Amino acid sequence: MSLPAFAELLERLVFTPGRNAKLALLQQWFAEQPDPDRGIGLAALTGELVFSVAKPGMIRDLVASRTDPELWRLSYDYVGDLAEAVALIWQSRAGVNAPPPTLAEVVEALETTPKAELPALIAGWLDTLDASARLALIKLVAGGLRVGVSARLARVALAEWSGQPVEDIEEVWHGVAVPYEPLFHWLDGRGPRPDPRDAPIFRPLMLAHPLEDADLAALQPQDWRAEWKWDGIRVQLTAGPGGRRIFSRGGEDISNAFPEILDAMTFHGVLDGELLVIRDGTVAPFADLQQRLNRKAVTARMQRDFPAAVRLYDLLFDGHEDLRTQPFDIRRARLEAWFARTAPPLMDVSALIPFDGIEALSAIRDGARAASIEGLMLKRADAPYVAGRVKGLWWKWKRDPLTVDAVLMYAQRGHGKRSSFYSDYTFGVWREDGQLVPIGKAYSGYTDEELLWLDRWIRNNTINRFGPVREVDRGIVFEVAFDAAQLSTRHKSGVALRFPRIARIRRDKPVEEADRLETVMALVETRAS
Known part of the structure; x- marks a missing residue:
């Protein structure tokens, strides 16, 4: 071509x-x-x-x-x-x-x-x-191809073109190297299905839907199991005769960033869990885990200062035995038995949360913020482990977001269809000395009409430029929603927001009335155990 x-x-x-x-x-x-x-x-x-x-x-x-x-x-x-x-x-x-x-x-x-x-x-x-x-x-x-084609969409296209189930394609996807010739030969009938054998390949993860009020009202408590939704990154641990790998949620190999976890994977199996920084049994803020992410190699000091561990959720394979078609309750029992037998270092099993009704569960969820936990996961007791996001089997019930009023400080162009618009916004709050200090960056939450208005305003109110970044006059207040506030040495303010997004543009609010740094600092979470 x-x-x-x-x-x-x-x-x-x-x-x-x-x-x-x-x-x-x-x-x-x-x-x-x-x-x-x-x-x-x-x-x-x-x-x-x-x-x-x-x-x-x-x-x-x-x-x-x-x-x-x-x-x-x-x-x-x-x-x-x-x-x-x-x-x-x-x-x-x-x-x-x-x-x-x-x-x-x-x-x-x-x-x-x-x-x-x-x-x-x-x-x-x-x-x-x-x-x-x-x-x-x-x-x-x-790099930078952004044309609306995800790896999942590409695999669905391969399945529809070839007539092979997308689940079968996903099973062999990570076991075939670019340019995927054995995969194409199988899909167009010119060769056998690629056999990854004992290669440490990625199996697509099961994902959860956000729990809405209508879904909550229909739940029968006896049919569901609850766990904490830990604030780390979802990982899959794959180990066996063919090697060991740590995969991120999207199937990216992140093994090099966590060599101590890789060394602990002396078992033969595939496990689903949450990668966290844990010190003396206490889960550290996500900002600590960020120090370890996206690194090709880590030093001994970094391993010591930001000790990684995995909190296990599920057992997909026990040796060669595929457990994914089994109900959650059976997989959970197998996971607990496997862990008792194997006892891998730097790992533990995420506890199930007992509850006797939805009201009790709601009260438990309300306490998640005080415990610095994202919320709850609800899993049907009879649910198999199904690739992708199948509604009605797993729910994620996150705590309500926090909000803060912050001032737009800097803007940068976006990517793909937004490459011509200033759509990435850095915002800050006031310090005691009257200086604005940045606390985060957001690029979602506004409408197309608001984007056009913001883009024009930024072009007309630029006061300085730093490469692709424009500093703007202090004139716009955002109400910013976020999941958590965490201490950060990377920000001049000393704090960073977790998953910030723009809730609304406060055109009614003078910038002088935006929030103060001490207000944000008061929201910094304690550490969870």
């Missing part, structure tokens, strides 16, 4: 809002494109294709060498998206008429070309392409 064909796919996906229409585009593409390019394109769409050599800074310097640097700076600032700006401003050299590269040629060249020769390589490709294909190339090389 040539880059122009991939560019056409990206363009059609961007301008196709409907889920079914996106599925149809993907199915057509799987059917018509050859190997290995269709697998490379699939990996690019789902975020599995990552290049570490071609940095955005190198691409910016390359473009600046072909045009006036000030014109490039102004153009990039106006457009807001690197790939779009490059696609529009690039001036091809006269006389270049080489054929555009295929995806396979791009991947091979990026993996084998010395770093010093990469600018010339990329410039040569850009010279052969039109604006649409240039955009696709830069998105492919630098």
Whole structure:
């Protein structure tokens, strides 16, 4: 598949809002494109294709060498998206008429070309392409493909195209490397189903729906089991003869960031749990866990200062035995027996919470904030472990959010469809000395109409610029909803908000009446055990 064909796919996906229409585009593409390019394109769409050599800074310097640097700076600032700006401003050299590269040629060249020769390589490709294909190339090389295609949607498209159950595709997905040729050979009938054997592959997690009042009223207490909803990150531990891996909720391999957990996985099985920082049996705030996330390696000091552990929820495989079709009560009993027998270090089992009625359970949930816990999980006693979010089997009943009135301080452009709008907002509260200090960043919670209004206001009230960030005049107050306030050394205020989102724009409120830092500090949570 040539880059122009991939560019056409990206363009059609961007301008196709409907889920079914996106599925149809993907199915057509799987059917018509050859190997290995269709697998490379699939990996690019789902975020599995990552290049570490071609940095955005190198691409910016390359473009600046072909045009006036000030014109490039102004153009990039106006457009807001690197790939779009490059696609529009690039001036091809006269006389270049080489054929555009295929995806396979791009991947091979990026993996084998010395770093010093990469600018010339990329410039040569850009010279052969039109604006649409240039955009696709830069998105492919630098990352940032946001066309509304998740890995789950791609797997559903593969299932509908091939006629194979999506659950079967998900079982082998992580056991096949890019460009997925054994997977495609199986799906189009030219080969056997890939067998991961004992490879430590990711099994899709079971997810919960938010519990609404109508759902709560229909619950029969005897049919449900309750657990705390711990404030860490969901992980899957997979270990056996073929190796050990720690996967995040989305299937990302995070093993390198938690080597002590990996060392403790001497068992053969697959477990579902919550990764936390725990000190002397006490769960630390999520901000402590953040110190360990997104790291390729961690030091001994970091392991000592932020000791990781896993609180186990479920047992999916005991050795080779698949327990996912068993009811929750049976899996829970097997988990407790497995833990008593195996006793892996740095792990424990999340306790079940006894309750005799919905009112009692509601009272328990009301105490979650005081205990610095997110809320409750409710699981049907007879529920199998089903991939994805199946309504009526698991509920998450989170505590009510907190709110604070904060002042807009900085704005930055968004990504994808929002790349032309200032849609990411940093907000702060007043300190005793009259200075605003940032406490968080949000990019959700407003309507399209409010986004247009905010974007215009920000452009008209910019007082300073720091690269892509605009500092704005103090004139807008947001009511910000959030799940928790936690101490943070990364913020000048000393505090950060957990899952902040904009509840409403307080056009009625003067900025002088926004909240004070001491108000936010009073909301900082104690640590839970």
